[in-house]
Amino acid sequence: xxxGEVAIYTSPRRLIAIVAxxxxxxxxxxEVFRGPAAKIAFDEAGNPTxxxxxxxxxxxxDVDALERRDENGTEYVYAVRQVPSQDVAAxxxxxxxxxxxxxxxxxxxxxxxxxxxxxRPVRWLVALLGNTVIxxxxxxxxxxxxxxxxxxxxxxxxxxxxxxxxxxxVEGSFVVPTQEAREAVIRKGVAxxxxxxxxxxxxxxxxxTEVINLSESPTPMVGTFDEExxxxxxxxxxxxxxxxxxxxxxxxxxGKLTNKFIIxxxxxxxxxxxxxxxxxxxxxxxxxxxxxxxxxDLKLPLDAYVDRLDEVVxxxxxxxxxxxxxxxxxxxxxxxxxxxxxxxxxxxxxxSAYLAKADLVTSAVIEFTSVQGIMGSYYAxxxxxxxxxxxxxxxxxxxxxxxxxxxxxxxxxxVALSDKIDTICGLFAVGQAPTGSSDPFALRRAALGVxxxxxxxxxxxxxxxxxDGSLIIYREAGLQFDxxxxxxxxxxxxxxxxxxxxxDAGVKADTIxxxxxxxxxxxxxxxxxxxxxxxxxxxxxxxxxxxxxxxVRSAWAPATRRPSSRMWKRHSPRPWPPPRATWxxxxxxxxxxxxxxxxxxxxxxxxxSSTPPWSWTRIRRFAxxx
Numbered sequence: 001x002x003x004g005e006v007a008i009y010t011s012p013r014r015l016i017a018i019v020a021x022x023x024x025x026x027x028x029x030x031e032v033f034r035g036p037a038a039k040i041a042f043d044e045a046g047n048p049t050x051x052x053x054x055x056x057x058x059x060x061x062d063v064d065a066l067e068r069r070d071e072n073g074t075e076y077v078y079a080v081r082q083v084p085s086q087d088v089a090a091x092x093x094x095x096x097x098x099x100x101x102x103x104x105x106x107x108x109x110x111x112x113x114x115x116x117x118x119x120r121p122v123r124w125l126v127a128l129l130g131n132t133v134i135x136x137x138x139x140x141x142x143x144x145x146x147x148x149x150x151x152x153x154x155x156x157x158x159x160x161x162x163x164x165x166x167x168x169x170v171e172g173s174f175v176v177p178t179q180e181a182r183e184a185v186i187r188k189g190v191a192x193x194x195x196x197x198x199x200x201x202x203x204x205x206x207x208x209t210e211v212i213n214l215s216e217s218p219t220p221m222v223g224t225f226d227e228e229x230x231x232x233x234x235x236x237x238x239x240x241x242x243x244x245x246x247x248x249x250x251x252x253x254x255g256k257l258t259n260k261f262i263i264x265x266x267x268x269x270x271x272x273x274x275x276x277x278x279x280x281x282x283x284x285x286x287x288x289x290x291x292x293x294x295x296x297d298l299k300l301p302l303d304a305y306v307d308r309l310d311e312v313v314x315x316x317x318x319x320x321x322x323x324x325x326x327x328x329x330x331x332x333x334x335x336x337x338x339x340x341x342x343x344x345x346x347x348x349x350x351x352s353a354y355l356a357k358a359d360l361v362t363s364a365v366i367e368f369t370s371v372q373g374i375m376g377s378y379y380a381x382x383x384x385x386x387x388x389x390x391x392x393x394x395x396x397x398x399x400x401x402x403x404x405x406x407x408x409x410x411x412x413x414x415v416a417l418s419d420k421i422d423t424i425c426g427l428f429a430v431g432q433a434p435t436g437s438s439d440p441f442a443l444r445r446a447a448l449g450v451x452x453x454x455x456x457x458x459x460x461x462x463x464x465x466x467x468d469g470s471l472i473i474y475r476e477a478g479l480q481f482d483x484x485x486x487x488x489x490x491x492x493x494x495x496x497x498x499x500x501x502x503x504d505a506g507v508k509a510d511t512i513x514x515x516x517x518x519x520x521x522x523x524x525x526x527x528x529x530x531x532x533x534x535x536x537x538x539x540x541x542x543x544x545x546x547x548x549x550x551x552v553r554s555a556w557a558p559a560t561r562r563p564s565s566r567m568w569k570r571h572s573p574r575p576w577p578p579p580r581a582t583w584x585x586x587x588x589x590x591x592x593x594x595x596x597x598x599x600x601x602x603x604x605x606x607x608x609s610s611t612p613p614w615s616w617t618r619i620r621r622f623a624x625x626x
Contacts, residue, residue, distance in 0.1 A: 001026060002023040002026070010177070013148070026085055126143060189264075199260060219272075221262070221276050248261060250262065302359070302385065315432070331418040349415060355389065373394050391411070417459075421466055429486050
């Protein structure tokens with residue numbers, strides 16, 4: 001149907017579409033369809049074949065109405081159909097019903113005895129073409145010219161004279177019809193409260209969007225709770241207000257949480273005292289629960305909750321959270337050993353890994369799930385654990401999303417790596433790898449978190465060796481799986497995630513492919529040919545430069561040449577020359593040498609002394625600077 005611009009208005013109780021310049025009648029059309037060749041459509045006697053009869057029937061015509069036309073020397077049959085001009089008002093009921101049916105929702109419901117599905121039960125319909133009512137039928141309703149206003153302030157019904165008047169009638173019944181306008185009203189009210197109190201409001205985007213779409217006439221108000229609740233960890237109070245009640249907390253000039261909060265009401269501002277009192281009683285009940293749970297949890301030290309992790313299933317085939325804790329402790333020990341971490345830090349890492357999941361069975365976390373890890377850090381501090389251990393417990397879930405901060409020190413970084421790699425390896429081993437858009441265990445996010453930690457910290461560990469260590473721990477625990485196949489799938493999974501991360505960072509595709517073609521395994525030493533050769537002595541030597549040697553000069557160094565011992569000792573703890581027995585490296589699960597491309601001395605000095613040149617971090621930096 002010919003029409004102009006479409007304006008959309010939304011509120012929690014209504015969807016409005018205003019379509020401009022709708023024509024009164026459709027345009028007359030001549031539709032032309034080419035069919036089969038004439039020699040196929042008609043036999044030698046000129047009688048129509050089944051091909052011609054079926055083609056004509058499909059276009060709603062008699063076979064006698066088909067036309068023959070020549071096209072590039074070949075004769076085809078054509079169906080020509082005339083579509084007359086029609087009254088748009090007569091077509092709109094069916095068209096609009098199709099539009100409503102075509103609206104899809106993540107979650108829908110049925111109501112009454114109807115079979116139609118929508119996000120909420122449909123209570124009324126308004127459909128107008130100018131001044132004319134379009135009788136659209138949907139879910140037992142027939143559209144008319146009566147709409148509803150604000151549920152409390154002007155419920156209606158309100159009569160709409162014409163389509164042009166609909167928005168003004170809705171606005172006159174105390175409804176702000178657009179999301180942008182409601183957000184502006186809320187922000188203006190919050191700014192006025194901040195100016196009056198001297199406090200600052202926290203408006204998380206997710207919660208703000210929910211509040212915007214929960215009210216048709218929003219009015220910000222200020223509520224208060226008992227200062228006694230401020231003894232409870234701030235995160236629980238904020239979670240109770242933001243996640244459960246959609247209130248916005250207020251902070252003082254020092255950034256400390258106050259006992260005041262902002263309510264966004266959809267009620268009558270004339271009854272503000274009643275509205276505030278009701279909301280204060282609701283939040284007080286939530287905070288009483290939070291304080292009770294917190295006080296009860298403090299009656300036991302944090303390590304007393306570890307054995308209760310047997311009550312929480314991690315994954316059916318992988319056991320409980322207690323089993324996962326044991327695996328994370330073992331894997332973190334492997335990482336600390338490989339990274340050469342000091343003994344004092346190793347003890348803190350082992351303790352953090354042991355306590356990291358203990359708070360999952362505490363009452364506070366069961367009630368307020370978003371504060372897992374954070375509550376564990378509070379309980380660890382109360383139990384007298386080291387500050388670094390408490391901080392690692394709070395941070396080991398990081399990074400929780402792309403761009404999130406990684407754990408601040410080595411303790412939390414190692415525990416986070418162990419936790420994420422254990423999850424990835426275990427779920428791949430039981431066939432729960434991500435498929436397409438389905439990733440119920442957030443393994444892609446976990447892999448990106450591992451890569452982010454390795455890149456930003458430059459930990460001198462091998463990702464492949466860490467994966468192998470995790471798979472060994474699973475095998476020792478009795479899990480049966482094809483080690484070689486699972487190992488390959490996990491490595492490919494990390495490489496794919498790395499490609500995505502580099503592409504998002506703006507690195508060219510050919511650079512990514514060139515650098516990642518070498519894989520992510522580390523060569524234990526620099527390989528050299530057995531005898532001196534020159535360019536002229538052989539047509540097959542030197543071999544083509546592999547992708548991992550993109551920084552090497554085009555001319556190969558003589559066999560007797562080696563890197564400066566000063567440069568080598570400065571940038572790697574490995575001896576020169578490497579022990580012959582260690583090359584080529586052996587596969588972790590067999591005595592078969594692992595295929596790998598050779599390394600050559602590089603004319604470029606490494607820019608960092610903390611990381612060997614073959615590390616995962618170095619590969620990422622090559623990709624970004626090549």
